[in-house]
Amino acid sequence: MSTRDRLVESTRELLRERGYTGTSPKAIQQRADAGQGSMYHHFAGKQDLALAAIERNNEEMTAVAERELSAPGTPYERIEAWLRREREILRGCPMGVLAQDPEIVGSDDLRSPVAGHFEWLRGRLRDVLAEGDLDVRLADTLMAVLQGGYVLARAANDTRPFEDAIEGAVGLLERAAAG
Amino acid sequence: MSTRDRLVESTRELLRERGYTGTSPKAIQQRADAGQGSMYHHFAGKQDLALAAIERNNEEMTAVAERELSAPGTPYERIEAWLRREREILRGCPMGVLAQDPEIVGSDDLRSPVAGHFEWLRGRLRDVLAEGDLDVRLADTLMAVLQGGYVLARAANDTRPFEDAIEGAVGLLERAAAG
Numbered sequence: 001m002s003t004r005d006r007l008v009e010s011t012r013e014l015l016r017e018r019g020y021t022g023t024s025p026k027a028i029q030q031r032a033d034a035g036q037g038s039m040y041h042h043f044a045g046k047q048d049l050a051l052a053a054i055e056r057n058n059e060e061m062t063a064v065a066e067r068e069l070s071a072p073g074t075p076y077e078r079i080e081a082w083l084r085r086e087r088e089i090l091r092g093c094p095m096g097v098l099a100q101d102p103e104i105v106g107s108d109d110l111r112s113p114v115a116g117h118f119e120w121l122r123g124r125l126r127d128v129l130a131e132g133d134l135d136v137r138l139a140d141t142l143m144a145v146l147q148g149g150y151v152l153a154r155a156a157n158d159t160r161p162f163e164d165a166i167e168g169a170v171g172l173l174e175r176a177a178a179g
Numbered sequence: 180m181s182t183r184d185r186l187v188e189s190t191r192e193l194l195r196e197r198g199y200t201g202t203s204p205k206a207i208q209q210r211a212d213a214g215q216g217s218m219y220h221h222f223a224g225k226q227d228l229a230l231a232a233i234e235r236n237n238e239e240m241t242a243v244a245e246r247e248l249s250a251p252g253t254p255y256e257r258i259e260a261w262l263r264r265e266r267e268i269l270r271g272c273p274m275g276v277l278a279q280d281p282e283i284v285g286s287d288d289l290r291s292p293v294a295g296h297f298e299w300l301r302g303r304l305r306d307v308l309a310e311g312d313l314d315v316r317l318a319d320t321l322m323a324v325l326q327g328g329y330v331l332a333r334a335a336n337d338t339r340p341f342e343d344a345i346e347g348a349v350g351l352l353e354r355a356a357a358g
Contacts, residue, residue, distance in 0.1 A: 018281045021201045092279070096327075099334035100271070100279035102197045108336075115334045122340070140340045141347030144327030148275075151326040152319060155278035155294045157287075161301070161319045168320030172351040 006032040011053040020101045054113045057094045075132030076177035089159045096147045145169045185211040190232040199280045233292045236273045254311030255356035268338045275326045324348045
């Protein structure tokens with residue numbers, strides 16, 4: 001990996017583990033095994049690093065969700081596959097944890113790319129729901145089940161609340177899809 | 180308000196606005212208009228203040244939810260009233276924001292009382308769901324819809340994702356309750 005890539009990957013890890021407020025440029029340098037001069041050669045500072053990390057999160061997460069949502073199968077089956085995908089629950093959602101960080105929510109520059117990912121996902125889910133004649137507001141309901149599932153699991157330090165939240169939602173959706 | 184109460188209320192506000200990591204003892208003193216000596220007379224430090232703030236959150240939130248969940252009406256109606264209660268959406272859930280704070284999740288002393296509130300709510304919702312012959316795992320689904328709704332609303336800086344998430348969930352629950 002290039003130094004630039006190591007810096008971006010280290011920033012992604014630290015944002016997920018410690019949030020934006022809890023991540024210092026020095027911690028990023030240490031994690032990436034990069035010097036201060038090298039870091040400032042590639043990035044203007046912590047915000048610039050965070051924007052690159054969010055952009056890479058967005059690319060990866062969009063590609064994974066798109067595979068599930070555009071796979072063969074009924075709308076219900078595609079959404080079920082997306083909901084039930086294995087996730088690193090106790091690490092939290094890479095995007096969701098950022099939406100809870102007061103410094104990110106307080107800065108339009110940092111908040112906008114996080115919002116952009118959820119907007120894309122909302123639109124994509126609404127298309128699939130509409131295809132199945134389901135209430136398109138369920139896009140937000142189902143995204144919220146995932147995001148809130150992470151919150152409850154992290155509070156409990158146990159994956160069970162996440163798993164129960166998903167299975168409860170799948171049951172409701174199945175019933176709605178059956179008409 | 181007594182100095183002790185002002186310190187606890189100021190801690191509650193700051194935890195909700197800036198998280199645990201982003202809140203300093205100095206900021207609490209300034210918000211409470213209390214001196215350092217006075218703060219350390221009442222509390223051993225930031226963790227002790229946070230524990231008192233979480234305890235007061237818990238008391239208030241438990242009382243409000245209990246009113247809705249033990250009101251007259253069918254299980255569906257009581258859960259609907261709880262879901263649709265007016266909330267200060269863009270400020271985030273006082274408990275949920277703490278479950279996203281890396282320093283709180285990383286400390287069993289701080290995480291446990293947050294987990295305890297959600298455990299109480301889960302048990303209470305499960306009782307009401309069981310009374311209505313509904314899947315008790317929906318307790319976590321519905322708690323997650325609320326917590327995730329806050330996350331999506333804060334990411335978007337707009338209350339709409341929260342509102343859509345709730346209305347989608349109410350529609351699914353109504354259908355399930357109708358049998």
